[in-house]
Amino acid sequence: MKLRHIHPLTWGILFGTFLARMATFFVMPFFAIYLATLGFSASVIGTIFAVMALSSLFMSFFGGMLSDRYGRKQLMLLGIISFAVTFAGLALASELLWFYILSALMGISKSFLEPASRALISDTTRADERVIVYNIRYFIINLAAAFGPLLAVALSMTGVKNAFFIVTVSYVLYGIVMALLFHRYPVEESGEVKARPKLTETFRVLREDRTFRYVIIGMIFAIIGYSQINSTLPQFIAFNDGFTDGSRLFAYLLTTNAVTVLIVQYPIMRFGIRVSPIRSLFFGISTLSIGLLLIGLATMEWVLFVAMFIFTVGEVFMFTMTDVLTDDLAPEHLRGTYFGAMGLTALGQSVGPIIGGALLDWFGTSSLPVFGSLALLTGCGAFFFAMAIKERKATLALVEETAG
Numbered sequence: 259m260k261l262r263h264i265h266p267l268t269w270g271i272l273f274g275t276f277l278a279r280m281a282t283f284f285v286m287p288f289f290a291i292y293l294a295t296l297g298f299s300a301s302v303i304g305t306i307f308a309v310m311a312l313s314s315l316f317m318s319f320f321g322g323m324l325s326d327r328y329g330r331k332q333l334m335l336l337g338i339i340s341f342a343v344t345f346a347g348l349a350l351a352s353e354l355l356w357f358y359i360l361s362a363l364m365g366i367s368k369s370f371l372e373p374a375s376r377a378l379i380s381d382t383t384r385a386d387e388r389v390i391v392y393n394i395r396y397f398i399i400n401l402a403a404a405f406g407p408l409l410a411v412a413l414s415m416t417g418v419k420n421a422f423f424i425v426t427v428s429y430v431l432y433g434i435v436m437a438l439l440f441h442r443y444p445v446e447e448s449g450e451v452k453a454r455p456k457l458t459e460t461f462r463v464l465r466e467d468r469t470f471r472y473v474i475i476g477m478i479f480a481i482i483g484y485s486q487i488n489s490t491l492p493q494f495i496a497f498n499d500g501f502t503d504g505s506r507l508f509a510y511l512l513t514t515n516a517v518t519v520l521i522v523q524y525p526i527m528r529f530g531i532r533v534s535p536i537r538s539l540f541f542g543i544s545t546l547s548i549g550l551l552l553i554g555l556a557t558m559e560w561v562l563f564v565a566m567f568i569f570t571v572g573e574v575f576m577f578t579m580t581d582v583l584t585d586d587l588a589p590e591h592l593r594g595t596y597f598g599a600m601g602l603t604a605l606g607q608s609v610g611p612i613i614g615g616a617l618l619d620w621f622g623t624s625s626l627p628v629f630g631s632l633a634l635l636t637g638c639g640a641f642f643f644a645m646a647i648k649e650r651k652a653t654l655a656l657v658e659e660t661a662g
């Protein structure tokens with residue numbers, strides 16, 4: 259695939275994603291630590307993250323479907339504007355109620371922007387080139403993740419409120435770029451997309467597509483484990499007497515995570531294409547669980563870096579193939595609905611921080627009970643990915659038999 263074949267709207271999404279995500283990674287990984295400095299307990303901080311995920315979970319029933327029904331442009335721009343308002347509000351908030359409200363708005367913004375932008379990439383990219391474009395998107399997200407925390411450390415995170423305003427400006431720029439591109443390159447929707455799916459379409463998809471249903475359940479368990487990187491892990495490191503300068507150590511771990519992604523993404527992507535996206539998810543959740551367990555066994559800083567490397571390999575196995583698998587399973591006129599339904603995995607993001615926060619409150623800085631429990635819970639998702647593999651084989655066999 260040649261880069262000049264990428265549609266300008268897709269380039270706009272890639273540029274805006276990098277800009278907005280780098281600004282977000284500049285501040286959000288430290289959000290839990292910032293909330294702790296305001297006097298909130300680990301359990302309360304977990305509920306703030308949970309509200310964010312729950313709002314995204316609730317709206318995932320509608321966000322993708324609305325992009326199929328009313329168009330990618332409207333949902334994308336609405337999501338970008340909502341993100342800008344959210345981060346501006348976080349810069350001004352100090353009361354717990356406002357953090358709950360703004361966390362809910364952030365989840366809603368995500369449910370509008372993410373399915374619409376990924377569906378638009380699919381709409382404007384040839385089927386045989388989508389796996390490359392989706393992985394370019396994942397690559398630049400992790401490039402942003404590599405530079406964002408380092409930039410925060412270089413600036414010593416002077417003024418978290420100012421950092422939130424930086425994110426706000428980034429989303430405003432993203433919105434301006436996309437508005438100009440939509441004006442220059444109007445989106446032409448197919449007749450199937452204009453069929454306007456009903457609000458109940460997401461429920462029908464989950465009821466009838468058993469493979470997709472198993473994948474979503476497996477991803478919920480996977481994201482319970484993955485969510486700990488932004489909620490439980492930073493609190494554990496920052497307030498563990500065994501580690502010096504926890505905030506700086508956490509920033510370096512995040513950079514290790516992002517750099518590892520950049521190094522291993524391409525070979526893992528090739529492997530995932532060869533063995534099938536669902537098998538890639540199975541390998542990913544297994545490796546992710548091992549990484550969490552190793553964090554629980556870590557008593558020295560270098561072990562944390564090894565654990566982060568293993569954790570990240572599992573992450574890459576899963577997230578390089580998630581969009582590809584969703585696109586592969588979705589009928590053309592229901593792409594937005596399928597991508598929106600994948601937002602149901604936010605249930606893992608909802609309960610993950612609560613579980614992690616409760617474990618921290620119960621066990622304190624005793625790492626093995628905290629992260630060992632999380633590793634065991636995350637690993638349960640492997641069963642559902644195994645069921646998805648079995649169901650997908652049966653479906654493809656039936657299709658071949660019918661065609662024959």
